[in-house]
Amino acid sequence: MTSDTSRRGFLKAATAACAMANFPGLQFPSRQCYAAGFQSPNEQPGIAFIGTGIRFHTYHGKQALKHGPCVAVCDVDSLQAGRALQVAIDHHRTHKRPLVIDAFEDYRRVLDNKDVDVVVIGTVDHWHSRIAIDAMRAGKDVYCEKPVTLTIEEGQQILRVQKETGRVMQVGTQQRTEFSKRFVTAAAMIREQRIGDVAELNICLGGSRNCGPLPKVDPPRTLNWELWQGQCRLKDYRAEPIVRDKSGWGAGFPFGRAHRYYRWFYEYSGGKLTDWGAHHVDIAMWALNKLGDDIGKIRIDPVEVKHPVAFDSEGMPLEEDRFNCAVSFKVKCTFADGIVMYVRDTAPELGFTNGIMFTGKNKSRFLVNRGKLVGTPVEALEAKPLATDAISRLYVDDASGGGQFGKTGYHMTNFMECVKSRKSPASDMQSHHRMLNVCHAINVAMRLNRSVVFDPRTETFGNDALANAFIGREQRKGYEIKA
Numbered sequence: 001m002t003s004d005t006s007r008r009g010f011l012k013a014a015t016a017a018c019a020m021a022n023f024p025g026l027q028f029p030s031r032q033c034y035a036a037g038f039q040s041p042n043e044q045p046g047i048a049f050i051g052t053g054i055r056f057h058t059y060h061g062k063q064a065l066k067h068g069p070c071v072a073v074c075d076v077d078s079l080q081a082g083r084a085l086q087v088a089i090d091h092h093r094t095h096k097r098p099l100v101i102d103a104f105e106d107y108r109r110v111l112d113n114k115d116v117d118v119v120v121i122g123t124v125d126h127w128h129s130r131i132a133i134d135a136m137r138a139g140k141d142v143y144c145e146k147p148v149t150l151t152i153e154e155g156q157q158i159l160r161v162q163k164e165t166g167r168v169m170q171v172g173t174q175q176r177t178e179f180s181k182r183f184v185t186a187a188a189m190i191r192e193q194r195i196g197d198v199a200e201l202n203i204c205l206g207g208s209r210n211c212g213p214l215p216k217v218d219p220p221r222t223l224n225w226e227l228w229q230g231q232c233r234l235k236d237y238r239a240e241p242i243v244r245d246k247s248g249w250g251a252g253f254p255f256g257r258a259h260r261y262y263r264w265f266y267e268y269s270g271g272k273l274t275d276w277g278a279h280h281v282d283i284a285m286w287a288l289n290k291l292g293d294d295i296g297k298i299r300i301d302p303v304e305v306k307h308p309v310a311f312d313s314e315g316m317p318l319e320e321d322r323f324n325c326a327v328s329f330k331v332k333c334t335f336a337d338g339i340v341m342y343v344r345d346t347a348p349e350l351g352f353t354n355g356i357m358f359t360g361k362n363k364s365r366f367l368v369n370r371g372k373l374v375g376t377p378v379e380a381l382e383a384k385p386l387a388t389d390a391i392s393r394l395y396v397d398d399a400s401g402g403g404q405f406g407k408t409g410y411h412m413t414n415f416m417e418c419v420k421s422r423k424s425p426a427s428d429m430q431s432h433h434r435m436l437n438v439c440h441a442i443n444v445a446m447r448l449n450r451s452v453v454f455d456p457r458t459e460t461f462g463n464d465a466l467a468n469a470f471i472g473r474e475q476r477k478g479y480e481i482k483a
Helices: 009-020 054-064 078-094 107-111 125-137 152-165 179-191 225-229 259-264 277-287 410-421 429-448
Strands: 047-050 070-074 102-104 118-121 141-144 169-171 198-204 298-306 328-334 340-344 355-360 365-368 452-454
Touching: 047 054, 047 107, 054 078, 054 118, 054 410, 070 078, 070 107, 078 102, 102 107, 107 125, 118 125, 125 141, 125 152, 141 410, 152 429, 169 410, 169 429, 179 277, 179 355, 179 365, 198 277, 277 340, 277 355, 277 429, 298 429, 328 429, 429 452
Parallel strands: 047 070, 047 118, 070 102, 118 141, 141 169, 198 340
Antiparallel strands: 198 355, 298 328, 298 452, 328 340, 355 365
């Protein structure tokens, strides 16, 4: 891996400024911090953040720093690294922690640091797998944003390395532990058959974004575009000259190949299937207890799919000057036991645009999303509550303890508790891999615009050679994932 670090003077200057900020004569003990769950400051993990964009500021930074000091930040965009570094310095100053924090462009420099115990990965999706693998091999525990993988093969590689190293890995699918326990309650209701046998699910993810032609332009001076692309084939940097989203989540960037909008390119992500699908398909399959490899084959039929560009016969986009992920879709997934799961952008006839609607064979149904859990079966909980262990039994190791369960930030707390206990976290990599394989398989069906049959046991599409070609992908020399 190579990078033009000489033109990244900002990072060096920022690190130097951080060092000078340490007041002379004022001594801080190593890792002094006062978070619950650890008996002494020396127990608390040294934390590094690799990828310091939107998720660092909305979740990772504020939640992880409750449990230990920041040792380093890393980003291939020096502007983002500088912003994160300032946040960490301000936090350390307020909490009387050491003010010397490293800042790097190359994540391997982070992993070489023996003071780093925990790595929080918030990079673009196509970097998740390699960094997670390298971090575990370096002896670090890992919290990684979803989706952890870009292909089925990457999940297999991560699981092999996790088994070899024994590291703890938490996936950032917070719906398993937060949002006022709405999703875990919904999952427990399905396990308790509160709507009887499930007949059908409708999962709404919203549609991917669309755009017009994006012009070729020089990348921002702060962004190492070659390094950002990692395993992907080199492409010209493209971006609009204006910023369209001036408010809301992730606002402030122009439509383009990097930063917020990379997720609408199959080269770097999987559109809504690996964005919101990694949350809602996860809860649906978790509730149905279909995260093992013994659930039988799944038939996946694209009912309606609209892409913003044409695709060739091998499922590859024919234009590269605009977003290419599906902007609207309805896909029917039929499990071996007959349960039908529709994954779609929206369901106007059902009256909702985001969330999961479970329907039983007896026509009883309820809806769950981040804002509500509603329906007659939910109302019935008041008279007949869930069993006392209904929620705890959802997890490999009970993650439902403590008064913070269900509140914002608990997912990170659960991870940190597992760093200490060595138990399985709420969003373990094994179940994430099996769920995300289904999301990947849905994307394959949409890109080929035909039915496919996915076998969770073999993690293949049987004898379908064209579909099987998507299980892995060619990786750029020097950036290959090796496991």
